[in-house]
Amino acid sequence: MRFSIAAFVGAFSMALFVPSVLACERECQVNVSHAFADKYQLLSDNYFTRLNFEVEKSLFYGIPADALTLTEKQAVTKTVADSVLAAQTSWSNTIFQTVFDTIFKDEPKFKGDCNHPHRVNQPPRGVNWTMPDCHNMDYICGNPPSICHFMPMIKTRIVKKLIGQLQARVDGDDSEVYLNFVGPALQDVLTTQVKLANYAATLHGNLNQILESIKASLINFANENEWKPEWDMEIKILLLTFP
Template sequence: MDCRRGVSGDFADVYKPIIDMSVNRLQTQLTSSIPKVSVPSKITTHVSNEELVDDIRASIKSTLEQFANTELSKPRLAEGFYQVIFNEENPYKGDCNNPKRLTRKMPPKGESWTLEECEKMDYRCGNPPSICHFLDDVKERCIGRIRRQVGEYASFDNGVLVKNLAKDTRRSIHRTLAKHGVGQLSEDKAVSTYVTKVVASIVGTLDQWIEKDVGQLCEGPDQEEICNSWNDDIKKKILVWP
């Protein structure tokens, strides 16, 4: 495997659990907001409020799991990190021997770079010791990439997460009505208004999640320790690559 792909994959491995935690919090926020939307009597005459809400919650859970396993999968994360580390502004690439900081261009096969070499490689270039040395910068790039990408996914204009949550929520409500033999109520104005309010609630919750959770990823007291607890481990992983 190309060492740049390997390094990008290493960062995907450590950030994936943190992202999953954030998505889990979103699920909690969304499922808590649904019961706050009043269900019209046109529905509750045929379907219990509890069943309708439970079905919507199950739909939200399924949609978010799919989202976490596709758009936020490790391969997708790794590709994003690869771009932001090695291809975008101030990339980690280029000659690492001018000026010369290390006594070797590459460790012998089966050996790793050393932490001492990580300390010495004090300018941006294309070898693992340089990435190791500027770990804080690389982490900021990765977090920035996550925030931008998830923000796009949750964008009201064309975000895939917004579209899927809205679509699947509508389908869930229509499916529940059809299950009770009143699928025609999907065309009722009161039911349509309810669906619109539920979707609006979802969009509002997403906006808050992007601002307060994703926008502060790795900054909150419950996340800061997690996001920094693996620094020593990932340095060692980075230095394994030739």
Template structure:
């Protein structure tokens, strides 16, 4: 009987703890869904930066005599658009969710730990199938491991997530092996050469003037990435046109938070 009681207690404890990782990953996934459009807004800024700065140089006569300027610009721009879409898929996937999980549950002031000392609520969790109440969200005024605490500090959670997104985007754009740097450089090379080959000018790629032009495009692209990281990314969620995407969904995320035990 004693052994049975121990096994039962062990099972109950396991059941109580089993939801904890599920809840954490569920919330990280939910927040990632709301921040995907924010990343897309940032990438839209980068697309505009490319459009304004990439072709700020003279196209060599060897190329312009064979390839129409607008066709070359369109070919490179379309190539970069495809690359940026791939980047959106990358940046709004697992890296975004993992970053959100870390800033909420693994790093400074994680939402973990005992929520009963001091006690703020009259229950440790809602009955199965029910959610926490909004008033419990208001009462749970210190950081600990229950959903009302996350709800109470929602603005802090959002600030943490935005800071992490900025850091991740800067890394993609500024490190030599970052996704954006690596793929943008490759795209500029390949799309420029692809357009030239299509117009029968592929043999010119080794011409010094053509090589210098392609290198100039690459330099402009890298400079555009630097500008974007230094200006647009650092201001992400601080600008009026981003208000709805960054801040307009509290009433949708709060029920998602409070539904977890």
């Protein structure tokens, strides 16, 4: 009986002194969010590049070929292309916050206690988490291994939100990209290039069609053809370096 009591006390003492696992604090949350956001920015950049390509290809559709000289056409295209670049910069400035909110503010959010039940041991300062930690941290909480474990779910949540935001930005002539960027750029062109005065409706219509085609293509954003398989491991390795 004495041995049993001693064993019980020993086990109880060990349970009391299991090292606690720390949650991902602000600096860690920022780094984790950047790990994802950097990849999604690369993918979204492709759509703005495509938008510029479509402007060059289709902006003058339905307008007589001799309405402008080649130099004049290039100047018009550059004005609109510069506005697309400005729209891209504006969008890029939002990606990090969207990713951060999706991981750490939207439910279920990756915050809170990671000790009950105990799954992994906090590594010493300067030592990374491991892939087994990623595998073992099988419930949602606030440490990097939990984020690593549930990465497929996190990616799905982020992509769904980014697609919705991107589509809203190019959805017709009342969208942000049109109202704040390409629309005003085209209006500047029409003000300075009198040869296009009779083609204003055609040009605006072409821009709308271009934006509509980009909106439709966004359904493929970050799908298996766009997301590089090696990025998953890159992000996991990076995640596991954060305390």
